[in-house]
Amino acid sequence: MPESSTAAAPLSPMRNKLLWLVSLGFFMQTLDSTIVNTALPAMARDMGESPLHMHSVIVAYSLAMAVLIPASGWLADRFGTRRVFMSAIGLFVLGSVLCALSPNLNLLVAARVIQGLGGALLLPVGRLAVLRAFPREQFIRAISFVAIPGLVGPLIGPTLGGWMVEFASWHWIFWVNVPVGLIGLLASARYMPAGENMQPRSFDLTGYVMLAGGMALVSLAVESMASGGVRSASALIMMVFGLACLSGYWLHALRKPEPLFAPELFTVRTLRVGLLGNLFSRLGSSAMPFMTPLVLQVSLGYSPMHAGMMMLPTVIGSMLTKPLVTRVIHRFGYREVLVTNTWVLALLIASFSFISPDVPVPLLIAQLGIFGAVNSLQFSAMNTVTLKDLLPHFASSGNSLLSMVQMLAMGMGVAAAGAVLAAFQAHFGMATAGDTLWAFRGTFIMMGLLTLAATLLFTQLPRQEQAGGSTAGPEQHG
Missing domain, CATH: 1.20.1250.20 (MFS general substrate transporter like domains)
Structure with a gap:
């Protein structure tokens, strides 16, 4: 037309x-x-x-x-x-x-x-x-x-x-x-x-306090888990209270005439799967922009500028993939693309455990570029499938909910990576750069495994449901 x-x-x-x-x-x-x-x-x-x-x-x-x-x-x-x-x-x-x-x-x-x-x-x-x-x-x-x-x-x-x-x-x-x-x-x-x-x-202040408090407590609990001692014990308490706040919000929303997010939103199957998939698959991928420059400087001796430039292949790979996303989803469908791509993304994150001073720079650049391309496909497919079936009057709430989950997942991903890194650091020690490199290697493997958990969620999508109709709009952080 x-x-x-x-x-x-x-x-x-x-x-x-x-x-x-x-x-x-x-x-x-x-x-x-x-x-x-x-x-x-x-x-x-x-x-x-x-x-x-x-x-x-x-x-x-x-x-x-x-x-x-x-x-x-x-x-x-x-x-x-x-x-x-x-x-x-x-x-x-x-x-x-x-x-x-x-x-x-x-x-x-x-x-x-x-x-x-x-x-x-x-x-x-x-x-x-x-x-x-x-x-x-x-x-x-x-x-x-x-x-x-x-x-x-x-x-x-x-x-x-x-x-x-x-x-x-x-x-x-x-x-x-x-x-x-x-x-x-x-x-x-x-x-x-x-x-x-x-x-x-009208603003649902009670619901907002429970939702915001739940998110904050769960995130802080994840960050404190590997500290040991009193902080580790307090992490358990924060986790319990955080989950109680989130559960309380859900019960509150069911009886509130105008909650922050209407429970009817979650009757949409693709929204439920997309939100949970965003949360779990981003735990691993959100940790990569934090961990990659860190390992390059701390364990491989890169300068700050050199480490920053090594992140360019990730962004370039992401941008080059954008035009192909719709074509790939049209060909294979959301379920097949997200299940397969999540496996590939998890393996790519874990593959950074092979990083070492002996790895040729062109190989590392290629690895980062491929990760950026696969990660871009993941984000685009997840964002679109989350919002595409929402009715017009739910579009604004659904978009805000997606944005909130994205930022929550980013924070929790970095917090989880920091907690795992601290645990491996305590195990391997930090006497040399080689010791810290082993801590990073273990963390890359663990974050890859966390990402893999999202495949269980994406299998709940309908088979051969292809791209069409609405889109997710401008992406954030993806």
Whole structure:
């Protein structure tokens, strides 16, 4: 069908500037999700910490985002898109300044929480502003434009972080957000629609507290599991309370007239499988951007910039795979693609256990590129199958739920990798780089096994259900 004249018409200057503004916010958020990874050893050295114990810096950011995402829509309706978007940028910049000034790990983690709270609102509120500003026939075109920085941020993040660490200091990966954020604040005041006239729906505060508390407690329990002693015992208590909060939320939602996420959402089979599959399969793959630059620097002696550049093949492989995703799913169906691809992804993660100083660099580059391609296919297929069968009035809630699960899985994946790495470190010791390499090898194998568990979930999808109809929209972190 030919494209309508309305859809083909150029965007108005004001709307075009809104797109650039929302793209800037998305770029800040995705860049900061990856730029920190290559700087962790330098941070650890300055703060007197072990590089293998720095995962909490990433977990704090991801968990803060996951906790606030469910409230983003209500906040935008209650206070207006412009006010919330500007507050998000302000929080993000404040968190960045506090990160740069942090003298120790505890303060850095606290600052990352503030930064994550700001980052949690940048994309959902920005996307909501675009949805309200553009007619339906132009929305896909507009939101596709906004999605581009989501690919550029991870592409340059690790290399830029490595370059800053090597030629300046790790503090600059946070200072760089300040001028960008100030530009965003000025642009928001001028180009972001106020959105003040929206009638906010009632907010399920009790349900939100139980859901957010459950997510936080389970994630913190996973992070504390390998610490031993009192922390290990407290992890068990946090896990029990976290699971109780999540169970309590489900029972609460069943009797609440307007819960955060309607129980009717979960009557959709593909949504149930997609959400659980996202959670379990991302546990392994989300740990890779944390572990790969770390093992290259700590055990193989790479410089920060070199380690960052070694992440480029992963992103390039991911981008090259995007055009093939729909064709592959049309040919084989979601069930077959996800079951097979999860096996391959798990084996690829475990294959990094063979990493050593003797592995030729071209072979490692190829390994990283293939991982990026397979991981991209996994994310695209999971995101699409999760949302494709939702009715229009559930689309917004389903998308928010998916975003929340993605960020939760990212935090839990890094926390799990940190816990497993600490356990293997205690077993092998850390006397030499070779000792830490064996700890990394064991962790790669374990994270591959965790990923493999998701195949049991994807077998619940209908056979030969192929791509068609709706899509998952712009991907986050995938």
